Amino acid sequence: MASTTQQSSVEQERPDVTRDRSADELLVGRDSETAPHLSVVMPTLNEEAGIRTCIDWIKTAIEDLQVSAEIIISDSSTDRTPEIAREMGAIVVEPDGKGYGYAYRYAFERTRGEYIAMGDADTTYDFKQIPRLLTHLEETGADMVMGSRLNGEIKDGAMPSLHQYIGNPALTRFLNTFYGAGVSDAHSGFRIFTREAYETMDWETTGMEFASEMIMEAGAKNLDIVEVPIVYHEREGEETLESFRDGWRHVRFMLVNAPGYLFSVPGLLLTIFGVAVMTIAHTGVALGEVTLGVNSMIAGSLATIVGTQVGSLGVFATVASEPIQQPDDPLTTGITEYATLERGATAGVVVFAAGGVYASWLVGDWILSGFGSVPFTSAALLAFTAVVVGIQLVFSSFFLSTVN
Numbered sequence: 001m002a003s004t005t006q007q008s009s010v011e012q013e014r015p016d017v018t019r020d021r022s023a024d025e026l027l028v029g030r031d032s033e034t035a036p037h038l039s040v041v042m043p044t045l046n047e048e049a050g051i052r053t054c055i056d057w058i059k060t061a062i063e064d065l066q067v068s069a070e071i072i073i074s075d076s077s078t079d080r081t082p083e084i085a086r087e088m089g090a091i092v093v094e095p096d097g098k099g100y101g102y103a104y105r106y107a108f109e110r111t112r113g114e115y116i117a118m119g120d121a122d123t124t125y126d127f128k129q130i131p132r133l134l135t136h137l138e139e140t141g142a143d144m145v146m147g148s149r150l151n152g153e154i155k156d157g158a159m160p161s162l163h164q165y166i167g168n169p170a171l172t173r174f175l176n177t178f179y180g181a182g183v184s185d186a187h188s189g190f191r192i193f194t195r196e197a198y199e200t201m202d203w204e205t206t207g208m209e210f211a212s213e214m215i216m217e218a219g220a221k222n223l224d225i226v227e228v229p230i231v232y233h234e235r236e237g238e239e240t241l242e243s244f245r246d247g248w249r250h251v252r253f254m255l256v257n258a259p260g261y262l263f264s265v266p267g268l269l270l271t272i273f274g275v276a277v278m279t280i281a282h283t284g285v286a287l288g289e290v291t292l293g294v295n296s297m298i299a300g301s302l303a304t305i306v307g308t309q310v311g312s313l314g315v316f317a318t319v320a321s322e323p324i325q326q327p328d329d330p331l332t333t334g335i336t337e338y339a340t341l342e343r344g345a346t347a348g349v350v351v352f353a354a355g356g357v358y359a360s361w362l363v364g365d366w367i368l369s370g371f372g373s374v375p376f377t378s379a380a381l382l383a384f385t386a387v388v389v390g391i392q393l394v395f396s397s398f399f400l401s402t403v404n
């Protein structure tokens with residue numbers, strides 16, 4: 001996906017430059033016939049305290065790069081933020097929906113640059129570092145570059161300890177494990193990506209989880225992400241992030257879009273564990289000095305039944321929701337590719353019949369004994385477990401046929 005062009009596109013744009021132009025000369029308006037080389041996007045919600053500083057930093061970066069650029073402010077403010085931005089030459093757009101992610105998506109649709117930079121308008125990110133990030137992106141031929149706060153420097157008071165040492169590292173580990181992002185700071189908001197990468201990714205979220213969705217999409221589309229250490233500064237203005245609520249939204253979105261990790265793997269492990277416990281308990285095989293009994297048999301039965309149900313949910317989620325990260329375990333892949341109503345129902349009937357024969361004999365014996373107590377055996381529990389799993393398979397197959 002990444003370009004392999006070695007010559008910097010910045011150098012290509014300015015072969016005839018004989019003098020340094022000011023940022024105001026390099027900035028292009030929405031209706032300009034000049035296509036900007038760089039688009040810088042900031043979402044704002046009452047950022048009057050920091051917007052002027054951020055735009056000044058962006059202008060410094062533009063002058064260093066000496067390329068045509070546009071600054072787009074996606075604004076939902078009730079203070080003077082949009083007026084200040086317009087006075088300083090930025091393009092201000094007003095999203096017709098709510099949310100951090102929607103503000104970005106709305107602005108991205110209106111960018112024209114070959115490269116798109118993004119960051120918050122609260123002075124936490126030093127936009128004067130845009131040339132350094134852009135140069136690294138071009139030199140590596142990557143699709144996206146991110147400023148890593150965790151590999152760089154976090155100023156005192158810039159990030160709560162809960163975020164710095166627990167929240168951000170944990171969420172980053174989630175993304176790296178589930179989506180192969182391979183980054184050190186998945187929720188840094190200072191990013192630059194190519195126009196081609198933007199057109200490759202498909203976003204849907206509107207809230208704070210948009211930061212995760214971008215990395216998830218990039219990982220799922222095999223885009224190349226690189227990082228540059230940055231300094232993270234203390235913000236100007238009021239904090240709008242709600243730690244636990246927004247953190248949960250990130251985790252929830254990651255899990256829902258990775259049904260293999262949420263459903264398929266736990267379901268498969270539970271089923272294997274349950275069948276193994278039931279087999280050992282039923283055959284009487286000793287584990288050292290321990291022999292599993294009826295209670296273990298019951299636990300194994302429950303694990304088998306629950307595992308089968310959870311695993312089937314993974315198949316349903318994969319087929320019905322088209323998640324970002326498709327499960328790649330052999331079981332889910334095989335079921336989604338080859339399962340039909342007839343095959344699934346037949347398998348369910350076979351499992352049901354295997355247990356049903358013995359279960360029917362037990363019921364008959366119970367009736368003939370005058371409905372008295374029938375001795376509980378591991379064979380009986382094994383039979384009734386097969387009956388329940390068989391029924392699950394039959395009805396799951398019918399349900400799968402309705403959503404597939």
